Amino acid sequence: MNQESNKGLRRELISGFTSGVLTILATHPLDVIKLRLQLSRDAHSSYKSIIKQTLSLPTEGKKNAFLHFYKGLGINILGNSTSWGLYFFFYRYYKDLLSPMSSSSSTAYQRDKKMTSFDYLAAAWSAGFTTSFLTMPLWVLKTRVISINDNSKHSISTSYSRVIKHIYKTEGMRAFFRGLVPSIISVSQGAIYFSIYDTLKMKMFIHDEERSLSAFETISITSISKMIATVALYPVQTLKTNMQDHGMQNQSMFQTIKTIYHRDLGMKHFYKGIMANLARSIPATCITFYTYETVKGMI
Secondary structure, three states, X not given: OOHHHHHHHHHHHHHHHHHHHHHHXXXXXXXXXXXXXXXXXXXXXXXXXXXXXXXXXXXXXOOOHHHHHHOOHXXXXXXXXXXXXXXXXXXXXHHHHHOOOOOOOOOHHHHHHOOOHHXXXXXXXXXXXXXXXXXXXXXXXXXXXXXXXXXXOOOOOOOHHHHXXXXXXXXXXXXXXXXXXXXXXXXXXXXXXXXXHHHHHHHHHOOOOOOOOOHHHHHHHHHHHHHHHHHHHHHXXXXXXXXXXXXXXXXXXXXXXXXXXXXXXXXXXXXXXXXXXXXXXXXXHXXXXXXXXXXXXXX
């Protein structure tokens, strides 16, 4: 791999890491609401009831109850910044491997321009698979911390080390990889998203010359790509979240699917929280990719 490629990989890593941090700082409360809706056993739970329930949780001393919406913020920042950094790094790496011009000393733009939508899809899926495997323990920890609802034993300041020790002691090392199968399946969401995003980016907006996207162009293609990918594979995300939750550790993936389906809403339960997810994920992805494109252009 030449010096230009190594520089490009470092740039992708830094840009992805930075965009992940800023995105979570802006959207974490909506992520908490979405996750609690996915885990809710009550068929009549709504955004309003989840918000009220979260605000009613006890606080330590004079802490504001609104801080419950920032429970798990630290692990979410670490997980998302690491995931985005690794994802962009591996996406660039796999694109370089798959590009018809991979063996030449061409620029990243020239290599990308020769790729097809299928090439983008394959590179994105490979990057998602690698990133999911490496970061799965962080997502299990995040789900456990945010889902804790036992008022008598836990508070906003739930210790990450205590949760890690509890998971390892009671469930073993394998518990940190619970939900890996649906997570790998849901990698298809990222693959679909990146395939649409890069196809629109390279074929429609910068097909004639190498240039940076404008803010409007970035937001437009991000919104279109994210909405299609999210709606298509949201049930898999609900399955993964439930598999990682307390009380589901002894169920297989198929048992968890049955459990979710036999709740009062049936198939609709797989789409619980989708509006909160879209309200969070579309602006979040716009922030992520605008920051990514901006930082990459500055490095």
